[in-house]
Amino acid sequence: xxxxxxxxxxxxxxxxxxxxxxxxxxxxxxxxxxxxxxxxxxxxxxxxxxxxxxxxxxxxxxxxxxxxxxxxxxxxxxxxxxxxxxxxxxxxxxxxxxxxxxxxxxxxxxxxxxxxxxxxxxxxxxxxxxxxxxxxxxxxxxxxxxxxxxxxxxxxxxxxxxxxxxxxxxxxxxxxxxxxxxxxxxxxxxxxxxxxxxxxxxxxxxxxxxxxxxxxxxxxxxxxxxxxxxxxxxxxxxxxxxxxxxxxxxxxxxxxxxxxxxxxxxxxxxxxxxxxxxxxxxxxxxxxxxxxxxxxxxxxxxxxxxxxxxxxxxxxxxxxxxxxxxxxxxxxxxxxxxxxxxxxxxxxxxxxxxxxxxxxxxxxxxxxxxxxxxxxxxxxxxxxxxxxxxxxxxxxxxxxxxxxxxxxxxxxxxxxxxxxxxxxxxxxxxxxxxxxxxxxxxxxxxxxxxxxxxxxxxxxxxxxxxxxxxxxxxx
Numbered sequence: 001x002x003x004x005x006x007x008x009x010x011x012x013x014x015x016x017x018x019x020x021x022x023x024x025x026x027x028x029x030x031x032x033x034x035x036x037x038x039x040x041x042x043x044x045x046x047x048x049x050x051x052x053x054x055x056x057x058x059x060x061x062x063x064x065x066x067x068x069x070x071x072x073x074x075x076x077x078x079x080x081x082x083x084x085x086x087x088x089x090x091x092x093x094x095x096x097x098x099x100x101x102x103x104x105x106x107x108x109x110x111x112x113x114x115x116x117x118x119x120x121x122x123x124x125x126x127x128x129x130x131x132x133x134x135x136x137x138x139x140x141x142x143x144x145x146x147x148x149x150x151x152x153x154x155x156x157x158x159x160x161x162x163x164x165x166x167x168x169x170x171x172x173x174x175x176x177x178x179x180x181x182x183x184x185x186x187x188x189x190x191x192x193x194x195x196x197x198x199x200x201x202x203x204x205x206x207x208x209x210x211x212x213x214x215x216x217x218x219x220x221x222x223x224x225x226x227x228x229x230x231x232x233x234x235x236x237x238x239x240x241x242x243x244x245x246x247x248x249x250x251x252x253x254x255x256x257x258x259x260x261x262x263x264x265x266x267x268x269x270x271x272x273x274x275x276x277x278x279x280x281x282x283x284x285x286x287x288x289x290x291x292x293x294x295x296x297x298x299x300x301x302x303x304x305x306x307x308x309x310x311x312x313x314x315x316x317x318x319x320x321x322x323x324x325x326x327x328x329x330x331x332x333x334x335x336x337x338x339x340x341x342x343x344x345x346x347x348x349x350x351x352x353x354x355x356x357x358x359x360x361x362x363x364x365x366x367x368x369x370x371x372x373x374x375x376x377x378x379x380x381x382x383x384x385x386x387x388x389x390x391x392x393x394x395x396x397x398x399x400x401x402x403x404x405x406x407x408x409x410x411x412x413x414x415x416x417x418x419x420x421x422x423x424x425x426x427x428x429x430x431x432x433x434x435x436x437x438x439x440x441x442x443x444x445x446x447x448x449x450x451x452x453x454x455x456x457x458x459x460x461x462x463x464x465x466x467x468x469x470x471x472x473x474x475x
Contacts, residue, residue, distance in 0.1 A: 027109075028126060031117030033413045034110055037238050038103055038285065042353065047122040051353075054095065057122030060115060063087065071111050076102045098346035099335050101287065169196050223421075226383070232415030233377040236361035237293050238286055246409040252401045259390040259401070267376055270298045278305070281330075288330045289354050292323055293361055296370040302326045311371050319370060323358065327351050379416050380405075386422075387473050396441050397434070397462075429467035433459040 035045070044050065047057035063070040064087075073080045073088060077100040080088045092098075106114075120126040173196055180186040196202060244250045253259055258266030273294045281302060283291050295302050299311040301322050308314060308322070328351050332339065335347075343351075362370045382388055393399040401408065406417025418424060436442050436452065436459075443449075445465065451457035466472060 027113045027116045028120055030110070031113035031115070033232070034106070034114050035117050036234060037240070037412055038106070039114065042101075042350070045121070047118055053098075053100065054091075056118045059118060071108060073100075074111055074114075075104050075106060078102070096344050096346045098344070098350070103285075105285070166193075166196075169202070227419060227421060228381075229416050229419045231379055232413050233379065235377055235413075236375050238290050238412075240285065240412045241408045241414055242410055242412050243284065252408070253394075259394045261391055261395070263387075263389045263391065265390045270294050270374055274298060274300065287334065288327055289357060292326060292354070293358050293374070295326075296323055296358055297362055297372065297374050299371050303329070312369075316369075320355065324351060324355050327354050379414060380420065382420060385474055387475060396439070397432075399432075425473070426468060429462040432462050434462055434465060436460060 035043075039056070042051060042053040043056050046055075048055050060067065060070065063073075069080060069085060069088075077088065077092070081092050117126070170193065177186065244255075245252060255268040255272055256265040257268075258264050277291050277294055278300075281291060282288055292302070294300075296319070299308045300306075301308050303322065303326050308319070311319070328343070331337070331343075331347060331351060332341075337343065337347075359370065362372075362374065364375055367373075367375055393404075394401075404418050404420075405414075408414060408417075434442060436445070436449065442465070445460070448457065448460050448464075452459070461467070
């Protein structure tokens with residue numbers, strides 16, 4: 001292997017450095033999403049200050065490197081306490097025996113990612129990251145784990161090429177001088193390296209290179225203008241598609257029912273959520289924290305299992321009393337605390353934090369009341385001059401949702417999977433075959449049907465039925 005040579009070790013490291021970074025950043029990105037989903041309600045995101053739970057900065061050091069025990073504590077703290085672990089028992093008593101929510105579903109690599117995120121937030125080494133670019137089309141890089149940034153590689157290669165160019169220029173100058181010496185026409189002094197670097201040829205080449213680089217950068221930035229592949233905004237409710245579409249196998253079109261019949265797939269109304277959550281009152285990951293937000297948005301009183309009458313005119317204190325009572329009731333059930341028993345301050349902090357989370361999620365500068373539509377953050381947004389119909393693709397083209405939106409059934413926090421660029425769409429139309437068999441929409445293409453029947457044609461692409469005509473998308 002060439003990298004075994006001492007002279008090449010540094011060179012190989014520099015070439016591999018960008019790719020080594022991608023893995024670490026990918027873990028931190030996953031950890032950030034998991035922290036927000038599982039830990040942020042009780043632990044301060046700055047990792048330095050206590051909140052409902054202790055500050056997490058330096059947590060691995062405090063557990064004295066016993067990662068196996070720490071992982072067990074995160075999954076089920078009560079089991080570790082029951083085992084008699086001294087540090088766990090002391091921590092439990094220090095926080096007034098406040099019970100930490102169990103996270104039995106977290107895998108080892110997910111916990112490691114959370115701890116990596118905690119560590120980088122604590123020491124300030126976290127930097128803004130770009131989520132993976134995926135899918136085909138123009139100016140995209142395959143892969144779902146993280147964006148591959150080759151800038152470092154390009155810089156190293158440019159440096160190497162520059163050095164080679166200098167060596168070559170110096171060699172040519174020496175050969176020319178030797179030729180002149182042989183002919184007896186040698187100048188009084190030889191040209192120095194400075195003379196070579198300031199010659200018209202070198203300066204002209206540098207100017208030309210600068211123009212090419214500036215043009216390349218300008219065009220690339222213009223092409224990427226307003227694209228948001230990998231965009232993963234934090235939503236007001238921690239809705240997990242991995243739980244609903246993945247584990248529970250709920251069909252995409254049950255919630256996004258507009259996809260089969262209209263231009264837009266539509267954001268499901270909270271009434272759709274209530275079809276299930278009238279009965280399912282406690283989530284598998286977040287308990288009552290997220291489902292109560294749905295109840296508050298539709299004015300549903302889970303205590304009496306009725307909708308609050310004339311909610312627009314009900315005072316905010318009365319609404320708060322309804323939902324804090326529900327949160328307290330569920331907290332008592334979870335922790336086996338009898339009604340009438342006075343709750344500890346730590347429990348009151350948990351209830352207050354959950355209520356504050358509901359208020360901050362459902363209200364903003366434009367929406368002052370809890371009741372009303374949930375302020376979801378839009379992820380996919382095509383330019384106004386581009387026409388796209390979900391119904392055309394879903395019902396007629398029978399395109400799977402994952403083709404454009406990626407493995408949504410595996411996403412806890414949904415992000416924009418595909419670039420949704422013009423080049424990406426055009427490439428899809430060039431490569432995708434239309435499903436002619438039994439599709440009444442395409443009966444008018446008699447010649448194509450005849451050619452397929454005569455086996456002179458294997459299939460028809462979207463391009464061949466006008467899928468690349470400008471007016472199809474820019475009418």
